[in-house]
Amino acid sequence: MNEQKQDDVPDTAATKGVSAAKTGRFASLRNDPKGWLVAILGIGAPIAFLIASVGSGVGLWGWQAGLGAVPIILLVAIITLLIAIVGVILDRRKGRKTRWPLLGLGTIVTVGFIGIFMNSAISIATLPAIHDITTDLADTPEFIALTLRADNWDNIPGADDSEMRGMNPRQRWATVHQDAYPDIRSVRIDQPAPAVIEKAKRLAEDRGWEIVSVDAAAGHLEATATTSLFRFKDDVVIRxxxxxxxxxxxIDMRSVSRVGVHDLGANAKRVRQFLSDLSGTTTAASQ
Structure with a gap:
């Protein structure tokens, strides 16, 4: 009888332990709401960006939806940083001790996340909104196996520029391209054309590009490069x-984004790096 009563008595020590743990967690939240908010938002922003980009890349939603979410996510990160800064200032003014563990973690992650986008912001501000980059503006390498996007000459900047009045879209493209990327030029390599194309094929494969067409005797190669997160595809031709x-x-090269208006300088970077690796020491060809 006594044993039965003893079994019916709740384990008060264990119950108190669980209650104390829950109370501790809630107390931590109550005592440092600012820190929790900054930590949750600061860590949540890059996670949301990864979801938006990877989801777009694997086809869960369109690339427009994925890119459209980025400004909102970035705005949340900026607001998070402002909350952290204002919180620290208010703590100092009121003579309170700032609770740093959560606040510091969230702030560091947020600053790093915003910093990643600084290069993109600078590119948008300083580079023209074009997506077709080539070493030869007068005689561009042409795609044979791949198809140039149908809207390639739409939305070329300069339509309202008085200095480019009367130019057609392709002429405006060549003008802004030359102004923005004067270093993107044909290169001379002291090797026969077929050998250069074979080397270009190996370099493209090393980069993970999909080789679409290669004709070493004709001095022609076409491939498709895919970006890591959003899985954007850019088509490349080498002549x-x-x-x-x-x-x-x-050697001439052309890199064209399949979608979007502004490539943030990605195609120019691809052309520079590839030609540098292809030639070892790149020498600009005489024009």
Missing amino acids: ARAAENGAASI
Whole structure:
């Protein structure tokens, strides 16, 4: 009888322990709501960005929806940083001790996340909204196996610029391209054109590009590069023309984004890096 009564008595020590743990967690939230808010929002912003980009890349939603979420996520990160800064200022003015563990964590993550987008913001502000980059503006390498996007010459900047009045979209593109990327030029390599194309094929494969077409004898290669997060696809064509009776080659390259208006300088960066690796020491060809 006594044993039965003893079994019916609740384990008050264990119950108190659980209650104390719950009370401790709620007390921590009550005592440091600012820290929790900054930590949750600060860590949540990059997670939301990864979800938006990866979801777009695997086809859960369109790339427009994925990109459209980025400004909102970035705004949340900026607001989070402002909350942290204002919170610290108010603590100092009121003579309160700032609780740093959660606040510091959230602030560091937020600053790092915003910093990642600084290069993109600078690119948007300083580079023209074009997505087709080539080393030869007068005689651009043409796609044969791949198809140039139908809207490639739509939305070219400069339509309202008095200095470009009367120019068609392709002429405006060439003008703003030359102003923004004067260093993107044909290069000369002291190797026959077929050998250069074979080397270009190996470099493209090393980069994980999809080789669509390659004709070493004709000095022509086409491939598709895919970005890491949003899985954007950019089409690339490389042209090698014989020089000095075939002992050397003049190499031209073109990189075009399949979607979007502003490439944030990504295609120019791809052309620079690829030609640098292809030639070892890149030498600009005489124009």
